[in-house]
Amino acid sequence: MADTVAGASPDPHVSGDDPNRRDFIHIAAGVAALGVVGGLAWPFIDQMNPAGDTLALASIDVDISKVVEGQQIVVKWRGKPLFVRYRTPKEIEEAIAGDHADLRDPATDESRHKPGKAQYLILIGVCTHLGCVPTFGGGDYGGWLCPCHGSVYDTSGRIRRGPAPLNLAIPDYSFLSDSKIKVG
Amino acid sequence: MSGPSTYEPKTGFERWLDARLPILRFANDTMVTFPTPKNLNYWWTFGGILAMMLGIQIVTGVILAMHYVPHVDYAFNSVERIMRDVNYGWLIRYTHANGASMFFLAVYIHMFRGLYYGSYKAPREVLWILGCVIYLLMMGTAFFGYVLPWGQMSFHGAVVITNLIGAIPLVGPSITTWLWGGFAVDDPTLNRFFSLHYLLPFVLAGVVGLHIWALHVPGNNNPTGVEVKSKEDTVPFHPYYTVKDGFAISVFLIMYAAFVFYMPNVLGDAINYVQANPLQTPLHIVPEWYLLPFYAILRAVPNKLMGVIAMGGALLTLFVLPWLDTSKVKSMRYRPTARLYFFIFIFACLVLGLCGAHAPDDMVIPGASGLQFLDANINSYVWLSRVGALYYFAYFWVITPLLGLTETPLPVPESISSPVLSHPASAPSGAAASPEKRG
Numbered sequence: 175m176a177d178t179v180a181g182a183s184p185d186p187h188v189s190g191d192d193p194n195r196r197d198f199i200h201i202a203a204g205v206a207a208l209g210v211v212g213g214l215a216w217p218f219i220d221q222m223n224p225a226g227d228t229l230a231l232a233s234i235d236v237d238i239s240k241v242v243e244g245q246q247i248v249v250k251w252r253g254k255p256l257f258v259r260y261r262t263p264k265e266i267e268e269a270i271a272g273d274h275a276d277l278r279d280p281a282t283d284e285s286r287h288k289p290g291k292a293q294y295l296i297l298i299g300v301c302t303h304l305g306c307v308p309t310f311g312g313g314d315y316g317g318w319l320c321p322c323h324g325s326v327y328d329t330s331g332r333i334r335r336g337p338a339p340l341n342l343a344i345p346d347y348s349f350l351s352d353s354k355i356k357v358g
Numbered sequence: 359m360s361g362p363s364t365y366e367p368k369t370g371f372e373r374w375l376d377a378r379l380p381i382l383r384f385a386n387d388t389m390v391t392f393p394t395p396k397n398l399n400y401w402w403t404f405g406g407i408l409a410m411m412l413g414i415q416i417v418t419g420v421i422l423a424m425h426y427v428p429h430v431d432y433a434f435n436s437v438e439r440i441m442r443d444v445n446y447g448w449l450i451r452y453t454h455a456n457g458a459s460m461f462f463l464a465v466y467i468h469m470f471r472g473l474y475y476g477s478y479k480a481p482r483e484v485l486w487i488l489g490c491v492i493y494l495l496m497m498g499t500a501f502f503g504y505v506l507p508w509g510q511m512s513f514h515g516a517v518v519i520t521n522l523i524g525a526i527p528l529v530g531p532s533i534t535t536w537l538w539g540g541f542a543v544d545d546p547t548l549n550r551f552f553s554l555h556y557l558l559p560f561v562l563a564g565v566v567g568l569h570i571w572a573l574h575v576p577g578n579n580n581p582t583g584v585e586v587k588s589k590e591d592t593v594p595f596h597p598y599y600t601v602k603d604g605f606a607i608s609v610f611l612i613m614y615a616a617f618v619f620y621m622p623n624v625l626g627d628a629i630n631y632v633q634a635n636p637l638q639t640p641l642h643i644v645p646e647w648y649l650l651p652f653y654a655i656l657r658a659v660p661n662k663l664m665g666v667i668a669m670g671g672a673l674l675t676l677f678v679l680p681w682l683d684t685s686k687v688k689s690m691r692y693r694p695t696a697r698l699y700f701f702i703f704i705f706a707c708l709v710l711g712l713c714g715a716h717a718p719d720d721m722v723i724p725g726a727s728g729l730q731f732l733d734a735n736i737n738s739y740v741w742l743s744r745v746g747a748l749y750y751f752a753y754f755w756v757i758t759p760l761l762g763l764t765e766t767p768l769p770v771p772e773s774i775s776s777p778v779l780s781h782p783a784s785a786p787s788g789a790a791a792s793p794e795k796r797g
Contacts, residue, residue, distance in 0.1 A: 216446075217445070217449050218417070220445040221421055221424075221425075221444055221445050221446050221447060221450060223445050225425075225443040225444040225447070226443035226445075227439060227443040
């Protein structure tokens, strides 16, 4: 570092275009400190995400043999109500008829149940407006009515009227047998 | 010592804020330009380390409280859930649990530093007393925190410590019941201990604020114990001590990390991983290492009430130390005799810690039969702890007051700078060149 001996250049900083060893140390130390802070911040943030045991409870098996035609059971899944509805032929008919209506969130009834299982409608019972639980039998479409702000869903769980933007959500599920489904 | 403020607002916003809330001025005067003795050694870095430890304990503690359940049926399992299921819960809990030990390690070094360099003497008595209050708050907080995992040592430690109150004549048992919220350490006790464990660190932080305030009135003591005489004796806090503290903090964190990552349970007791069972006490009840010397003093006295008084007295003695020390010389650098007794005092504290970790009747020298003296064998930890406790009290109440009157101290320098400046030949050439110049 013979070229930076004091006196040779009184203050190499004034020009600003001569990075010296001290600048390097400052930047290196700053970057290292930022890296440490960032690395430490992540565990402190991630700890608030769902824990291992919470995730382990994320899928459930539901016995649907007890649900009879025209009935609906409500199961708690991931802390929310899950509607398991055994639809009547009339309801299915109305739902298919609704495929061609002017839908806010277009979807065919066929896309909302498993093939050949049109009678079973599995829905997350949370209104897509602000999260209330809709009740069955209300509204003008034979489906659900949300008591909070009046959103009306049809027999396929599609939004037809009111403030909600989307159809009632359908969870990931599969039939383990004719009488048992696995949700999540 | 801080003198008139040297802060000059540079921007319009800073001037506007300075006229309304001079918080930047405060930060500048206390953490940037604060005149600090230029001869502080690394023993002075533990204040900064302690501030950092308090921050770490509060942050990790608030996080743990998000996952912990203060109920006798769930507490133990919720801690295990933190260890196994919560994302990085193991890291946060080990950081918190070992953080308590690191906190105490740093505070003991900080306190011994104060004792050695006479930092408790005028005009810093209030500073010292506030430090003693912080120490008591730390012990209380640590005790409450240790109960929360609801392991065997948690439970029976809580039983033993709360029963100490019962030693008070007449009202003791009623106070104990009041503390418990029942007739034994149980769910109400756990709930209130959790509440207090969450509260006390914030009280502690408040007292730390007072401690720093009381520090900034007379300014730092220094290794010579000679008060700052002129501006020549000081350097601005930043960058000189921010960097020095930063380096010490980094080294301290490396040691801390070694515990957290490689031996997280070495300072704890394995029996605390067994869930609390009120029907069975572990064979050997010991507190965490940082409370062992006081536990030894408690057990050294064969009478329940007197034992509690001895233990409390050992702590309260610290509060009156500024008035027990008769020496005009602060730093033991110039008190060779006092220094000798001081090192024996440190040794006595370590011996007391050793005694606290052993059962009273264990043999100090295995195999040596020893003699029965009064109520116990001479070759037992109970007698060793009596010797240690005796020295502990004698050091403060006899040696310290007498030494100041009888010893002959070495010549004390006139000022912080004079020992250096009086030997210009010994200063390495070039050292006086402007250190602030870069390059």
